[in-house]
Structures are given as structure tokens and as C-alpha cells.
Amino acid sequence: MKSAHPKKQRIAQQRPTFMYLLDLVLIAWIIEAVDQFFLAGQLDRFGIHPRQAFGLLGIPIMPWLHGGFGHLSSNTVPFLTLGYIMLKSEGRRFYYSSAIIILLGGLGTWLIGGTGEVHIGASGLIYGYFGYVMTRAIIESKPLWLITGILVAVFYGSMIFGVLPQGQIPVSWEGHLTGMLAGIWLGRRHKGLSSE
Template sequence: MTDGHTAEIMIAEARKAFWVMVGFLGLIWVVQIVNWAGDYGLSYHYGIRAWDVDRLPGIVSAPLLHWSWAHIEGNSGPLFIFGFLAAYRGVRKFLGVTGLIALASGLGSWFTADSSAIGAGASGLVFGYFGYVLVRGAFDRHLIDIVIGLVMGLCFAYQFAGLLPAEGIGWQAHAFGFVGGIVGGYLFRDRRPAHAPKQAPKAATGDSRSALLKEIEDLGL
């Protein structure tokens, strides 16, 4: 596969990733309007309540729900940035990573959060994507992704404060989502054939030598 063809594939995937995140943000904002109109009844009824078996489906619905306009506004920017960076290498892989993060964040919160509280919000996904972007480059051995992970880690270092216990904040969803993102980086890493790197240098060397000899012959040397 040529570098040009690889670049075309990456651009196509990045374009799909952009529209996937635009669509996802559009969905949670539509849900927010309905939720706000109903005095946030959706968050109360479909959020996560720890150790309540009937509320286990909240693992799926809670990331779409928020408690206020400030809540959804605070999540939207990081969700789009980290979500796009998590998705631009492939939307199909991104969907698998998203499912793993939602499961880890939701179950972690369900097992460890205060049973008197109801958890809702996309911040578990935000921290999950953050963790995934940080480690993906190391697992995939892609230099550009390593650089992106380092830059994001430095620019958003303050996000790590959300992993610490704090009153009134669902830090459990943050922490378990972050762990889920790191695990996702390993489970969904690129798996290249072990023999491929060994064959490529020989072929490249042979082609280069043949091309050089032909140029010398053409020059009459």
C-alpha cells in the first residue's frame, strides 16, 4: 500500500470521525432539550443508581443525559476533541472502544458510587477517550499518535483532578472510564503480521539497487 493511498484512507476516516462526533453531540443536545423540558426527569429515571439492579440499563442511557446546561456545555468541548482523536484512526474501532469505556465507567460507578445519588453525564466517556488517546500511540507504535497523546496529556493535565474523590462529583465514572480507555488502547491495538517487517527491507533494497543500476546504464557509465 502506497503512502498516498494510506493518506487518503486516513483522511476519509478522519472525515467520518468528524461527522460521527457532530452527530453524537447533536444527539445529546437534542436529549438535553427534551430532558430540560421535562424538568430533568430523564436523568432521574434513566441515570445510574448504585446497586439498583433495575437501573443497570442506565449504563447505556446515562452518558446521553445531563443535569443542567452548564453540565452539558462543560462536557461537549472535551467530548468532541477526545472523541474525534479517538475515532480518526477508524470509526469501527472507535465504536468498540466506546462500548468498552461505557461499560467500564457505568459498571464501575454502579459498584462503587453512593447509592443515594444518581449518576448521569458524558464525562465518563470523556475520561475514557482521554485515556485511550494517551496510550494508543504506544500500543500501536505510531509516532504521530504518541505525539498527540503527549500533547493532549500536557494540555489537559488538569483533567486528572477529576479522577480523585470529590464531593458532589461522580469521580467513579471518571476513574473507571479512564481505566477503560487505557484497556481499550491495548485490546484494540493494531496487530501487524510478525513477518512483514522482515520482508520489506529486502524488497526495498533490491528495488533501489535495480533502479540505481538502470540509471547508470542509461547514462552510459
């Protein structure tokens, strides 16, 4: 049996880098620019529609759609910072782990979201990263995780209030809550695992 080409093996074994996160952010900004300048925000209707069959299509699409540049800007920095911590801790599992958070958080949003609502934005994924990082920081017995958890709590601890209903403010607290729960579940599953 012939072995795979050495160059292809190296590519397959490469760990994702910070540039990967920047590429994802760039994609989100390009999509939002196209939506705002050419489609008058029409892409937003492809988000998650709770308990509608059509709304299930929004689960993998939700993180890439935003309600304007302000919404996207507010998600960019926490995505890069928490995403980088997640990337360093998960290594090549980062792709799989992010997909699991998107799937579980999106499905949870679809189940508990309000009727007639459309849920968009990367905040569900960001809350998933937050839940994952804080869970690992609490249950791991390693100083690095403890320090990381303290820093994340200092800079992003107020995110916890985002999982509560926001009254008339159009914020997807359901996406925040289910995304964070997905991250907590994943963090517990990956207790003790080193990055690959």
C-alpha cells in the first residue's frame, strides 16, 4: 500500500493558528459587507427560526450573519481572544469542537427561542468558547488553566448576564445560554486532554 504524499501528510497534521481565526473573521466581515451594501440585510432571514423546519438551516449559518457592522464589531474581539484560547487548548480538535458548539448551541436555540424570532450572530459560539474555557479552568488542576480562567473572568465575566432574558432588547439570550451550556459540556468532556 502506498503511503500518502509527505506534503499532504504535513498539511493534514498542521495545527490551526491565529491566522485561521483571522480568516474566519474576514469571512464574516465580507459576508456582512455584501449583505449591507448589496442585499439590504436580506441574508439575516437565513438565521435560526425556532421550531420551524426551515429554521434548522440557520444552525450552521447563524455565526456568519450579523445585524450590522456594530453587531459584528462587538463580536470580533471576544471571538479572537476566546477563540485563540480555545484553539491553543484544543489544537487540531478546534475545528471539531467549534462545530459541536455551533450544532448543540444552535439546536438549543432552535428549541427554546421565541416564536417568530430570527437568531443571528457569532455570540452563541463565543459563549460556547467562554463556557469551555471557564469549565476547564475550574476543573483542571493546572496553574496555567487557573491563571487563564482568572484573566477570562476579569475581562469577560460580565458575559454571564447575557444568558438572562433582556426584556425588550433584541439580544439572543437563548443563543448565549445554549452556546455556553454546549461549551460547558465540551469542557467537561475534554477534562485532562492536552492539545493535539
